[in-house]
Amino acid sequence: MTCAIFYASKSGHAKEVANKISFALDEIRVFDISLTGSEYISDYKHIIFGVSTWDHGQMQKDWQKIWDDFKYINFKGKTVAIFGLGDQKKYPDEFADAMRYVYDDLSKSGANIVGFTSTQGYEFNQSKAVIDDKFVGLVIDEHNQAELTNQRIKNWTEQIRADMLHATS
Ligand SMILES: Cc1cc2nc3c(=O)[nH]c(=O)nc-3n(C[C@H](O)[C@H](O)[C@H](O)COP(=O)(O)O)c2cc1C
Numbered sequence: 716m717t718c719a720i721f722y723a724s725k726s727g728h729a730k731e732v733a734n735k736i737s738f739a740l741d742e743i744r745v746f747d748i749s750l751t752g753s754e755y756i757s758d759y760k761h762i763i764f765g766v767s768t769w770d771h772g773q774m775q776k777d778w779q780k781i782w783d784d785f786k787y788i789n790f791k792g793k794t795v796a797i798f799g800l801g802d803q804k805k806y807p808d809e810f811a812d813a814m815r816y817v818y819d820d821l822s823k824s825g826a827n828i829v830g831f832t833s834t835q836g837y838e839f840n841q842s843k844a845v846i847d848d849k850f851v852g853l854v855i856d857e858h859n860q861a862e863l864t865n866q867r868i869k870n871w872t873e874q875i876r877a878d879m880l881h882a883t884s
Pocket residue numbers: 723724725726727728729730767768769770771772773775800801802803806809810811812857858
């Protein structure tokens with residue numbers, strides 16, 4: 716298997732989403748980076764990263780801890796997708812911002828980033844996770860739109876399935 720999910724989660728939302736994505740993609744491996752750090756990331760060619768936003772637009776703390784190592788991983792030739800957790804009602808000016816830091820780093824490192832999604836159906840003022848009117852990955856809001864989560868995961872995993880599981884190179 717060449718595909719895995721790496722996530723961190725403070726209150727369990729990203730963990731739950733990671734497990735649902737894994738299930739939808741034929742039970743691919745899931746790593747909690749608070750336990751494994753950045754180890755194993757380089758072993759995979761197709762990778763999904765899960766990052767929640769905390770403290771006004773910051774990456775969740777376990778992500779911050781591995782950031783110095785993460786920055787130096789070479790993602791050239793790897794296909795990656797990002798999902799993020801946020802709260803659009805309480806943090807409408809920093810909604811899911813942390814995804815952008817991961818995106819920028821992956822992009823600089825030459826990763827092939829897939830899984831952009833529409834911002835339609837969300838209500839917020841601004842988000843660093845938006846580029847050219849699209850989120851840089853899947854955005855889940857368990858506080859205000861939990862009822863949409865399963866469908867959003869289903870749509871997204873169908874969207875990225877070919878890139879993640881059937882890529883030939
Ligand atoms: C103190 C605090 C700060 C937060 N800051 C943000 C924020 O800046 N932007 C955002 O979109 N969500 C923010 N959130 C919402 C979290 O991203 C949300 O609760 C998410 O589901 C947490 O996922 P996790 O439990 O997997 O870490 C914040 C939540 C708390 C409690």
